[in-house]
Amino acid sequence: MYPRGINLFHIGPYAIEGRAVLAPMAGISDQPFRNLCRTQGAALAVSEMVTSQTHLWQSRKSQNRLKSDGENGLRSVQIAGSEPTQMAEAAKACVDAGAHIVDINMGCPAKKVCNKAAGSALLQDEGLVNDILQAVVEASLVPVTLKIRTGWDTNNKNACRIARIAQDAGIQLLTVHGRTRACRFNGEAEYSTIAAVVTETDLPVIANGDINSPEKAQQVLEQTGAAAVMIGRATQGNPWLFQQINAFLATGEKAQQPHLAEVAQTLLKHLNAMYNFYGQEHGVRIARKHFAWYMDKHLPTQEAVKAARRQFNPLLLPQEQLKLVRTLFTEHLPLEEEAA
Template identity: 55%
Template sequence: MFSIGPFAVRSRVLLAPMAGVTDLPFRQICRHYGVGLATSEMVTSDTRLWQSDKSRLRLTYSAELAPVSVQIAGSEPDMMAQAAIECVKLGAQIVDINMGCPAKKVCKKLAGSALLQDEKRVAEILTAVVNAVDVPVTLKTRTGWSPENRNGVTIARMAENIGIAALTVHGRTRECRFKGQAEYDTLADIVQNVSIPVIANGDIDSTDKAKHVLDYTGAQAVMVGRAALGNPWLLQSIAHTLEGGNTESVEKKAPSWIELNEVITAHLGELHKFYGEYQGVRIARKHLSWYAQTLASLGAGNFDTRHFNALETPQTQFEALRAYFEGPNSYEEKAA
């Protein structure tokens, strides 16, 4: 357990905010499986654009478990400050600043990780947001702009001095995007140079990897991103291990067939409810594709994603899922 401002984070496993993925239904599932903090999808700092359906849904926190953490992205200090104020009005208890996203459409606006090449602008944004709100402000960043310009320690020291309450560092530079392997030497240096909590992010895809990264860097927690897609059970395994559980035993204890059915079916229903039938059906397709990969890795029967992706109504999606789980499958025998 560690703290972000006045909030106790009771698990050392956090969920990474991922645009188009970590919506409220998915965050709720991940919190159920042991995540201590699940930050919302990134929202633009331009509040004039918040009237769109996409932004409206990303700014929905009424059913969120505390502490509610909301991520904002932008490049103008005043706009970032105003966005933080509005997020707090809507229920945010922690405001997270995105300086880690490597996506071209974000970086071309000099937001996300593109800001790391302009330390003066970084300081202005952090100062504006910290001074604008009375809730903790956190920062998600990378190890630097490029492998030749790893200024992560400089950014971290600056952030702490300005008043950032916690720092998440992805073990790649902006230039690396998601290519190659994450490196944790810079992250370990950052931990040694600041006293605020540091969360390690990047390639955390197993219980062994999570434990190794924490031991190697001295970070307070790990943040899991892509490895959690369709596999919230991994989060539970990591949380159990980091709390002192046995790694081997927890990884051998796969979810039961009944649990797989219940979680995936419930997630499907929540997506239909949250987005409405038309959009919910389409959002569900990518999540079922990720679940299908997890089912395959567990040795369960093949789930026909091509057929599922052609379905146009909630009813037919439920029927396809029910037929799969009620059909012949030797998963229980394999998991026993």
């Protein structure tokens, strides 16, 4: 069995307490969501990916991703690119903007990233990987971490070699997604390669891929020997997953799902945080996808979910969205009480 109690690992001078980490997700793991997940027990929350081309950082999207004011924990900023000097300059700029940790993306399978020879496309060129890691570590006054996949495709799994390159370059932590670049998000994640990486490096390793429950988190930790698990899609509309994993690993007991009243209260706080962060007009638009995820995971039927989305999506004002949330959950609270 994986040892009970709180796990502690380090990223440079930072002690990370916990075993569940929020994955960087473009358009999702923004500051409001990162802050929410930390309050629900996420040991670390990595920012959305930003390009290494700093001349493009004046866009609203990049400015929001780089904003450090209001962050309620360690700020780990992820960068992506393929040119060592440019990546080094981006890392320095991230530190100047308030980053405590710089994370390098060599795991994204998106075509618009890989077509620029960045993200997981870099795994094909181990020499370039080494040059980028060396340049970023040398340029950074903060710890540098790295996220990769198991390899380019199923016939070319080189995660263990990349891990040794990363360790020699001075990388402080490695996250491994249990799929190759060619697999994208298809099929099931495999964890044997992650286990091999854990064995062959002294770095703390985070296991990523298909972790959607406390039981799955424990299984992956036991199978891989990783220091922690990284969770992405399963947290959408369900930030409680972090505290559920922490409780299960500590006690072996499965926590109850949050009551609808708690879901409503958390959603209202999340919506207000989005309005404050993005401004009302943009916040209202961003809120729609998060609302849909909460509804999908917490309302009793798909018919109720569809009806809620039809009512929510046309709304243009924050007060209209907040009022509808209160109304919807008041309607469904009696159903929950009867079921209990």
